[in-house]
Amino acid sequence: MTKRKKLTALAFLAIFTLGAFFRLVGLNWDQDQHLHPDERFLTMVGMDIKWPKNIKEYFNTRLSPLNPYNQGHSFFVYGTLPLFLNKKLALLLNHDNYDDFNLLGRKLAAFFDLGTLILVGISAKKLLPGKNWLWAPFFYSISVLPIQLAHFFTVDPFLNFFLVLAFLFLVNAQKSNRLFWLGLSGIALGAALACKASAALFCPLILFFLIIKLKREKSLQNFFIRGIVFSLTCFFSFRLFQPYTFTGLIKPNPQFLANLAELRSYQNPSSTYPPSLQWVKNNHLFFPAKNLFLFGLGPILGIISLLGFFLTPFSFFKKRKNLFLAFAWLMVAQIFVFHGLQFAKPGRYFLPCFPFLCLINAYFINSPVFLRKKKLSPRLLKAALFSLIIILLIWPLSFLRIYYQPHSRITASAWIYQHLPAGATLSCEYWDDCLPLFLPNNNPAAYQKEIIDFYPPDDAQKWQKINQQLAKVDFLIISSNRVWKPMIENPERYPQTAQFYQDLFAGRLAWEKLAEFTSYPGFPPFGKPWFIFKDEEAEESFTVYDHPRVIIFQKAQETKEKQNSLSGFKRKTFTK
Numbered sequence: 001m002t003k004r005k006k007l008t009a010l011a012f013l014a015i016f017t018l019g020a021f022f023r024l025v026g027l028n029w030d031q032d033q034h035l036h037p038d039e040r041f042l043t044m045v046g047m048d049i050k051w052p053k054n055i056k057e058y059f060n061t062r063l064s065p066l067n068p069y070n071q072g073h074s075f076f077v078y079g080t081l082p083l084f085l086n087k088k089l090a091l092l093l094n095h096d097n098y099d100d101f102n103l104l105g106r107k108l109a110a111f112f113d114l115g116t117l118i119l120v121g122i123s124a125k126k127l128l129p130g131k132n133w134l135w136a137p138f139f140y141s142i143s144v145l146p147i148q149l150a151h152f153f154t155v156d157p158f159l160n161f162f163l164v165l166a167f168l169f170l171v172n173a174q175k176s177n178r179l180f181w182l183g184l185s186g187i188a189l190g191a192a193l194a195c196k197a198s199a200a201l202f203c204p205l206i207l208f209f210l211i212i213k214l215k216r217e218k219s220l221q222n223f224f225i226r227g228i229v230f231s232l233t234c235f236f237s238f239r240l241f242q243p244y245t246f247t248g249l250i251k252p253n254p255q256f257l258a259n260l261a262e263l264r265s266y267q268n269p270s271s272t273y274p275p276s277l278q279w280v281k282n283n284h285l286f287f288p289a290k291n292l293f294l295f296g297l298g299p300i301l302g303i304i305s306l307l308g309f310f311l312t313p314f315s316f317f318k319k320r321k322n323l324f325l326a327f328a329w330l331m332v333a334q335i336f337v338f339h340g341l342q343f344a345k346p347g348r349y350f351l352p353c354f355p356f357l358c359l360i361n362a363y364f365i366n367s368p369v370f371l372r373k374k375k376l377s378p379r380l381l382k383a384a385l386f387s388l389i390i391i392l393l394i395w396p397l398s399f400l401r402i403y404y405q406p407h408s409r410i411t412a413s414a415w416i417y418q419h420l421p422a423g424a425t426l427s428c429e430y431w432d433d434c435l436p437l438f439l440p441n442n443n444p445a446a447y448q449k450e451i452i453d454f455y456p457p458d459d460a461q462k463w464q465k466i467n468q469q470l471a472k473v474d475f476l477i478i479s480s481n482r483v484w485k486p487m488i489e490n491p492e493r494y495p496q497t498a499q500f501y502q503d504l505f506a507g508r509l510a511w512e513k514l515a516e517f518t519s520y521p522g523f524p525p526f527g528k529p530w531f532i533f534k535d536e537e538a539e540e541s542f543t544v545y546d547h548p549r550v551i552i553f554q555k556a557q558e559t560k561e562k563q564n565s566l567s568g569f570k571r572k573t574f575t576k
Helices: 003-024 037-048 081-092 098-127 130-142 144-149 156-176 179-193 197-217 220-241 254-265 274-279 286-296 299-311 313-318 320-340 353-365 370-375 378-404 408-419 460-472 484-489 495-506 560-567
Strands: 425-429 448-452 475-478 511-518 550-555 572-575
Touching: 003 098, 003 130, 003 144, 037 081, 037 098, 081 098, 081 156, 098 130, 098 144, 098 156, 098 320, 098 353, 130 144, 130 353, 130 378, 144 156, 144 286, 144 378, 156 179, 156 197, 156 320, 156 353, 179 197, 179 220, 197 220, 197 320, 274 484, 286 299, 286 320, 299 353, 299 378, 313 320, 320 353, 408 511, 408 550, 425 460, 448 460, 484 495
Parallel strands: 425 448, 425 475, 511 572
Antiparallel strands: 475 550, 511 550
8 A cells, every 4th residue: 555545545534534523422312311202203113113923924014023113103104124123232232122223223323324434435445536535534534514413323324325325326337237236226325315315316326327327328238228127126225224114025005104294294384293494484405405405515615615506516527427416406405495485494304415425525625626636836836734633623513512412401400409399380382392301319290280272273272271371381491493483573473472472582471481491512521611602593403402592481470589599590591
């Protein structure tokens, strides 16, 4: 191995280590509290399903104990491959219990996302010249949305891995012209579909690949052979890893189809399903663009990505050697436009953009357009690129701060136990987590609880009930912005509720803010921050799971003496 190759290998190892550091720090970010609702559901399903005795039982949709439908979960639309992998690993490692299952799933998600980082590096090495390929895995290693989702046991990091694996096998199929690699690409895409159905967005690129092959070879026979090989390997891979989508070899499961229809019914502006409300006023492409480039990538990397995306495609499509970079560009455009035009558009839907966007960025940063390289001396260029790397690290390091601090809900719960008297009545918003949480030597049963449902249509009956509940409440607990933010954004649908929250935060009601607990990204990631990033304008799921803003109010008619007797505290905001 030459000295240059050794340095390149060391640089990639450093990038991988950096990516591992970002993804493995603070995996138990909620201290065993199960504060991610999708994780909670997958963990409950994981506890109920049982590993089948043999392969025949595995494929028996009606009888298999591994089928969620047979274990009391009549609604299940997640991909089963990540769940099955985690279940098998939990059984092997003796972690098949409620408190360990989701933590093992987070480790598995982080492991797969690091696998994606490696695949991005391998793909870039095949597609980009010299040492330029190192930028692609570096960009992926510091991208905040993949870092955050690697801390959650959800299907998205698994989907990402298999999509990039399918892409890499397709690159090999182009270079070697062997059906073996095309078959492997089909297997990888089938596995991706068994993680999430949106992997089907990769299929048009397969057709594009086959058409280009046909144009070059002028052979319809080879076109059909390749299409059949890819289709069969993809189908049987999906059939293996998501077996309960079917009741026969190819007959779809009616229950699964009914679940998909029910899920689609939630995806419209008139839906009364609580999570749907947040999308009514954010049903445009600018909203996911803002979240993707400002929060998911960070401002600086977001600017580089925007410039790279809009300035490089002509080069990709003009030069045949850049064919797969053109594929990467099309993949980003297709994923963004497809999901951006859907009613619901949470950030995790756009995760598959990131590996392909990093390939584009790596090409762009080494193009003559970037930094006007031809006009810079080598020393000045190195200084500029080194400065860029340092600046790029600020956002992911700042985001890492939320994992170095106690969760804001846990801090708020500890404060409640210490300062609010046992027997007091605390409110809880329906569709959000109630506080306080269970903590060592502390039980939420010490308090009375009123669960207030703000989601019914505003009418006299609804507000008569809410006012009766509020009359009983001593302390009003806002556990996150999951309820109040979409209410305020939709005053046409909820005029009284929107006004209630606006008046509450403005201090115009008979409630006084006692304490606020936040865990914003900040730099540096530990110790006293020099500055913080208030990211409350981000899409809901970016904040409400791992660093929500918690606010506690007390009725204003309570005297100052009563407040002081509770704790001797002064009104305070707790920002960690």
